[in-house]
Amino acid sequence: MDTIKAVFDYTLKEHLRHKAWLSAALFGVALLAGGLVASALGQEERGRLMLDLGLAANEALAMVSAVFLTVHLVLQEIESRAIFLILTHPVARWQYLLGRWLGTVAAVGLAMAGMGAAHLLALQAFGGAPLLPYLGVLGLAFAKTAVMAALALLLSLALTSEAAAMAFSGFFFVLGHFAPELRFLAEKSGSVPVRTVMVAFSHAAPDFSRLTPREAWSGGLPDPAWFALAFLYAAAYAAACLALSTQVFEQKEF
Amino acid sequence: MNALVFSGVSKTYRRSHLGRVTETVGLSGLDLEVRRGEVFGLLGLNGAGKTTAIKLLMGLHLPTTGAVTVLGRLVPDVDTLARVGYAPESAYLNKSLTGRENLRLFAALSRIPSSGREGRVADMLARVGLEKAADRPLSEYSKGMLQRASLAQALIHDPELVVLDEPVTGLDPLAIKEVRTLILWLKSRGKTVLFSSHDISEVEKVCDRIGILSGGKLARLMSQEEWRGRPDALEQAFESSVTRTDGVGPIDL
Numbered sequence: 001m002d003t004i005k006a007v008f009d010y011t012l013k014e015h016l017r018h019k020a021w022l023s024a025a026l027f028g029v030a031l032l033a034g035g036l037v038a039s040a041l042g043q044e045e046r047g048r049l050m051l052d053l054g055l056a057a058n059e060a061l062a063m064v065s066a067v068f069l070t071v072h073l074v075l076q077e078i079e080s081r082a083i084f085l086i087l088t089h090p091v092a093r094w095q096y097l098l099g100r101w102l103g104t105v106a107a108v109g110l111a112m113a114g115m116g117a118a119h120l121l122a123l124q125a126f127g128g129a130p131l132l133p134y135l136g137v138l139g140l141a142f143a144k145t146a147v148m149a150a151l152a153l154l155l156s157l158a159l160t161s162e163a164a165a166m167a168f169s170g171f172f173f174v175l176g177h178f179a180p181e182l183r184f185l186a187e188k189s190g191s192v193p194v195r196t197v198m199v200a201f202s203h204a205a206p207d208f209s210r211l212t213p214r215e216a217w218s219g220g221l222p223d224p225a226w227f228a229l230a231f232l233y234a235a236a237y238a239a240a241c242l243a244l245s246t247q248v249f250e251q252k253e254f
Numbered sequence: 255m256n257a258l259v260f261s262g263v264s265k266t267y268r269r270s271h272l273g274r275v276t277e278t279v280g281l282s283g284l285d286l287e288v289r290r291g292e293v294f295g296l297l298g299l300n301g302a303g304k305t306t307a308i309k310l311l312m313g314l315h316l317p318t319t320g321a322v323t324v325l326g327r328l329v330p331d332v333d334t335l336a337r338v339g340y341a342p343e344s345a346y347l348n349k350s351l352t353g354r355e356n357l358r359l360f361a362a363l364s365r366i367p368s369s370g371r372e373g374r375v376a377d378m379l380a381r382v383g384l385e386k387a388a389d390r391p392l393s394e395y396s397k398g399m400l401q402r403a404s405l406a407q408a409l410i411h412d413p414e415l416v417v418l419d420e421p422v423t424g425l426d427p428l429a430i431k432e433v434r435t436l437i438l439w440l441k442s443r444g445k446t447v448l449f450s451s452h453d454i455s456e457v458e459k460v461c462d463r464i465g466i467l468s469g470g471k472l473a474r475l476m477s478q479e480e481w482r483g484r485p486d487a488l489e490q491a492f493e494s495s496v497t498r499t500d501g502v503g504p505i506d507l
């Protein structure tokens with residue numbers, strides 16, 4: 001546990017010193033731009049626009065940061081050879097990967113929390129937002145980010161190219177929003193190979209429909225069981241990615 | 255009792271590009287034993303297999319055939335690493351952290367109990383002369399300071415076996431002398447030291463035994479008695495034992 005904490009600590013410090021502030025700055029710009037547009041709308045639309053814009057900007061910036069940071073996370077440490085010194089200490093490779101992933105997710109999570117707090121404050125000018133649903137949606141966005149970070153880590157280790165890992169992460173991110181549709185199309189397809197490929201992709205990509213409470217704002221929050229299942233799904237998907245990453249990483253020589 | 259045993263160790267690097275596979279031999283059937291408490295030098299030309307041997311014993315590479323035993327246990331073995339200190343040829347440290355933060359990290363990774371960690375870090379920083387620069391990021395350190403920080407991380411957990419890969423390469427004469435003093439200090443405390451070098455004069459001064467590697471094989475094993483009091487004995491032995499394998503011919507002026 002001490003080992004994972006040590007890797008977590010230095011990863012978090014590294015991110016906070018380098019890049020994590022950037023997403024918060026971009027978020028501020030997005031909110032400012034949104035505010036300018038909103039000033040031309042009616043009171044009700046203004047509040048709704050600022051709410052949607054803020055949540056979308058928060059999630060998008062967190063997602064981009066998480067994928068960007070994660071694909072560089074291990075590959076850069078291999079390139080700079082700093083990994084030599086870490087792995088020549090009594091550190092199991094799974095401990096290293098878990099600590100690095102947790103540190104990155106925590107750094108992005110802190111940025112999301114900061115952006116969320118700024119957003120909630122800004123929303124006060126437009127009549128405020130209900131806190132519990134807001135936190136629920138933000139929590140789910142964080143879970144999506146953690147899932148994408150685990151997937152990007154796996155892809156970076158398997159493909160050993162940052163550009164390829166980023167491209168495939170983007171591909172799986174898009175695919176993840178259409179997982180049920182893919183399965184529906186697979187059912188309708190008459191071709192067995194096409195059906196097999198579609199089903200395989202729909203299961204390989206994270207199913208983001210499980211992490212999107214569409215009814216959160218219109219018909220109140222989903223019940224706690226739905227949330228528990230959503231977080232369980234995110235944890236299971238991330239754990240599977242990390243287990244596969246460890247398998248790939250164990251084979252690597254430096 | 256041996257600290258380190260290479261038994262018939264071979265390492266072949268395979269690279270595949272567009273279906274074409276190329277193989278490079280890093281080590282070929284290496285048999286070598288390093289005794290506990292001795293200072294052992296690995297000598298050889300570039301590409302002779304010195305760094306490959308060190309990476310195998312540190313678990314960074316896996317042998318193609320044969321076995322490496324470190325402090326009585328087959329490697330790779332994570333737990334054994336708690337008893338080994340390693341400083342690579344360059345200080346591959348995380349430059350975004352300060353000297354103190356780096357040492358804290360390695361102290362934690364080396365399983366030093368948290369209660370004694372801060373004291374140990376402060377002590378090591380003082381020992382390598384970095385206490386004044388401890389809270390500056392490593393990105394501001396000079397090469398000599400980085401080398402000291404690298405040595406500090408290798409020694410922070412008081413290891414039984416210390417492995418130094420080219421510890422004097424690129425250092426100024428004063429720093430070289432300090433590394434020599436460090437190696438002798440480790441020996442006086444009963445530690446086993448394995449280091450690789452191109453520098454025959456340094457090896458002569460501190461080693462109990464040396465192994466000369468050539469083309470991934472152990473070309474010669476010598477002990478101190480064979481070169482002490484005989485100027486140029488080691489250099490002559492080296493010249494007669496090694497063969498260039500990198501396709502470079504001699505300089506002919």
